[in-house]
Amino acid sequence: MSDQTQSTVSRRGFLRAVGVSGGAGAMLATMGAMGLAPSAAASVTPAFRAPERSDFTLTGRSGASVVVLGGGIAGLTTAYELGKAGYHCTILEARHRVGGRNLTIRGGDVETDLDGHTQRAGFSDGVYFNAGPGRIAQWMVTMDYCRELGVPIEVFTNQNADAWIYNESAGMTEPIRYRTAKADVYGYVSELLAKATDQGALDARLTTEDRDRLLSFLQSFGAIGGRTSDWAYTGTNRRGFSAYPGAGNEVGTLLGTPPALSDVFASNVGRYFSFEFGYDQAMLMFQPVGGMDQIPRALAKAVGGHRIRLNAEVTGVTDRGSQVEVTYRQGGRQSQITADYCVAALPPHLMARVPHNLGAGVTAALADFPVTAAGKIGLEYRSRWWETDQRIYGGITETDLDLSHIWYPSYGFHGKRGLVVGYYNTGANARAYSGLTPEQRRERAVSQGAKIHGDKYRSELVTSYSHAWDRTRYLEGAWTSPRYGTAGYNLLLQPAGRVYFAGDWLSHEVAWQHGAFVAARSAVSSLHQRVMAG
Numbered sequence: 001m002s003d004q005t006q007s008t009v010s011r012r013g014f015l016r017a018v019g020v021s022g023g024a025g026a027m028l029a030t031m032g033a034m035g036l037a038p039s040a041a042a043s044v045t046p047a048f049r050a051p052e053r054s055d056f057t058l059t060g061r062s063g064a065s066v067v068v069l070g071g072g073i074a075g076l077t078t079a080y081e082l083g084k085a086g087y088h089c090t091i092l093e094a095r096h097r098v099g100g101r102n103l104t105i106r107g108g109d110v111e112t113d114l115d116g117h118t119q120r121a122g123f124s125d126g127v128y129f130n131a132g133p134g135r136i137a138q139w140m141v142t143m144d145y146c147r148e149l150g151v152p153i154e155v156f157t158n159q160n161a162d163a164w165i166y167n168e169s170a171g172m173t174e175p176i177r178y179r180t181a182k183a184d185v186y187g188y189v190s191e192l193l194a195k196a197t198d199q200g201a202l203d204a205r206l207t208t209e210d211r212d213r214l215l216s217f218l219q220s221f222g223a224i225g226g227r228t229s230d231w232a233y234t235g236t237n238r239r240g241f242s243a244y245p246g247a248g249n250e251v252g253t254l255l256g257t258p259p260a261l262s263d264v265f266a267s268n269v270g271r272y273f274s275f276e277f278g279y280d281q282a283m284l285m286f287q288p289v290g291g292m293d294q295i296p297r298a299l300a301k302a303v304g305g306h307r308i309r310l311n312a313e314v315t316g317v318t319d320r321g322s323q324v325e326v327t328y329r330q331g332g333r334q335s336q337i338t339a340d341y342c343v344a345a346l347p348p349h350l351m352a353r354v355p356h357n358l359g360a361g362v363t364a365a366l367a368d369f370p371v372t373a374a375g376k377i378g379l380e381y382r383s384r385w386w387e388t389d390q391r392i393y394g395g396i397t398e399t400d401l402d403l404s405h406i407w408y409p410s411y412g413f414h415g416k417r418g419l420v421v422g423y424y425n426t427g428a429n430a431r432a433y434s435g436l437t438p439e440q441r442r443e444r445a446v447s448q449g450a451k452i453h454g455d456k457y458r459s460e461l462v463t464s465y466s467h468a469w470d471r472t473r474y475l476e477g478a479w480t481s482p483r484y485g486t487a488g489y490n491l492l493l494q495p496a497g498r499v500y501f502a503g504d505w506l507s508h509e510v511a512w513q514h515g516a517f518v519a520a521r522s523a524v525s526s527l528h529q530r531v532m533a534g
């Protein structure tokens with residue numbers, strides 16, 4: 001998802017949330033963001049209501065049989081929800097475990113990728129690596145499933161004022177703390193806007209009252225001087241200290257004076273600030289205690305192990321008119337299962353390759369989902385130097401290096417060891433790493449990360465595991481970009497005979513488990529309605 005797309009989507013999300021559209025919405029959003037009292041806007045009475053608890057129940061019961069293809073979040077949810085209403089479901093999952101892209105790696109786990117690289121994770125007890133999903137927003141239905149299934153959650157630190165920003169291409173030789181970068185960018189932007197406002201440049205847009213309110217907002221927002229000092233930004237303790245204030249007369253030592261305005265803009269640090277405004281990325285965010293795969297584990301337990309066939313690769317789907325026949329390969333043998341209905345919850349680009357009799361239009365539609373690559377590496381360290389030496393407790397360092405993001409753990413604070421996500425990248429950067437051996441990926445990630453963190457980034461490293469989603473069998477990608485509104489996309493929202501489709505790719509929350517959950521609910525509702533109608 002590009003920054004541009006993300007900010008457009010975020011804006012739309014906000015407007016949807018306040019229940020307004022168009023000009024009034026835009027005005028409210030701007031005023032809200034500026035902390036101004038929306039006197040004119042107050043009459044709009046927006047519904048500032050959070051999405052409510054979203055539990056799901058089907059009304060009425062059925063004993064029909066359903067074969068579910070794929071044991072990712074969508075497949076598991078399908079079987080779980082139908083099972084609550086009496087259906088007899090069987091899940092066929094090609095991998096040796098459920099969860100699909102929801103994958104947590106622990107010590108002893110073994111994975112072999114499409115290039116034949118086998119990794120055995122050497123992580124210590126209690127250390128885990130979320131190779132796929134890592135965070136959940138509060139409004140997401142994923143939170144409701146955690147509650148319903150009894151999966152404990154804890155805060156995931158998605159934003160940290162003490163994490164770093166490092167833009168090598170802008171000539172930075174040292175990383176800068178988020179708090180420092182923000183103080184300088186907000187300060188200078190406020191200074192410029194205050195000057196323009198005070199000089200009358202915005203008079204066509206502002207009333208006298210607006211102007212005064214804007215100036216007062218900018219003074220506190222940017223920590224800038226007043227009119228007598230021409231609104232100048234000269235630095236603030238928001239930048240941080242090189243020695244923090246202490247006892248008695250120790251006032252602390254401020255972290256120097258800000259670089260010149262032009263240098264601050266040239267460093268391009270501001271490009272990362274909009275991330276935390278995203279409706280899907282804003283704090284607080286959450287994670288299941290003990291690893292993201294606690295969610296598929298709990299779903300699988302609720303569905304019942306006897307209903308799940310692992311290492312079962314679907315090889316054919318035939319709609320026989322009154323039933324659906326599915327062939328699959330398990331333990332070197334071809335088997336067959338027949339059910340009243342089928343829900344196909346495989347990645348669309350893989351389902352497109354499964355022989356079926358659902359029509360060429362279905363194949364073409366399934367094959368029309370562009371796939372994005374993504375990769376992550378988990379680096380286990382023998383000490384938590386990022387906490388003790390750098391005072392970073394969770395959160396994300398942003399870079400313009402090909403490793404993109406570095407994540408610090410949001411669990412196990414002050415523990416003995418810990419796991420840092422040494423890269424989380426997508427697109428061309430992810431493909432550059434996925435083309436390497438696991439050893440080469442680790443070397444590349446460590447030599448880059450050491451530019452930010454120093455020697456301990458290498459010397460304290462114990463073991464690593466990297467995951468390349470485009471090279472993962474039965475997934476072959478991280479997520480897709482659906483062509484919303486096309487005939488092909490809409491075709492797959494309908495059943496093809498007795499076969500329904502589900503997965504995050506049939507939602508407007510692709511790349512989020514939320515999308516997989518709601519798409520499964522949608523398929524389940526549609527199937528159940530048909531069964532109830534008799």
Ligand SMILES: Cc1cc2nc3c(=O)[nH]c(=O)nc-3n(C[C@H](O)[C@H](O)[C@H](O)COP(=O)(O)OP(=O)(O)OC[C@H]3O[C@@H](n4cnc5c(N)ncnc54)[C@H](O)[C@@H]3O)c2cc1C
Binds near residue numbers: 073134135312345513
């Ligand atoms: C790197 C990364 C980061 C992410 N970050 C987040 C995040 O922070 N938060 C969040 O909520 N979501 C995140 N997501 C998205 C989330 O993982 C997905 O939206 C969700 O897991 C998709 O579930 P699904 O059931 O639709 O698909 P999948 O998980 O793709 O499930 C499809 C299943 O089909 C199986 N399969 C494939 N072929 C066959 C076959 N022939 N026969 C039988 N089975 C087969 C697969 O093995 C798999 O289990 C992330 C994903 C990735 C890759």
Ligand SMILES: CSCCC(=O)C(=O)O
Binds near residue numbers: 001134511
């Ligand atoms: C680029 S956002 C999609 C992946 C995701 O859900 C996440 O990492 O938060």
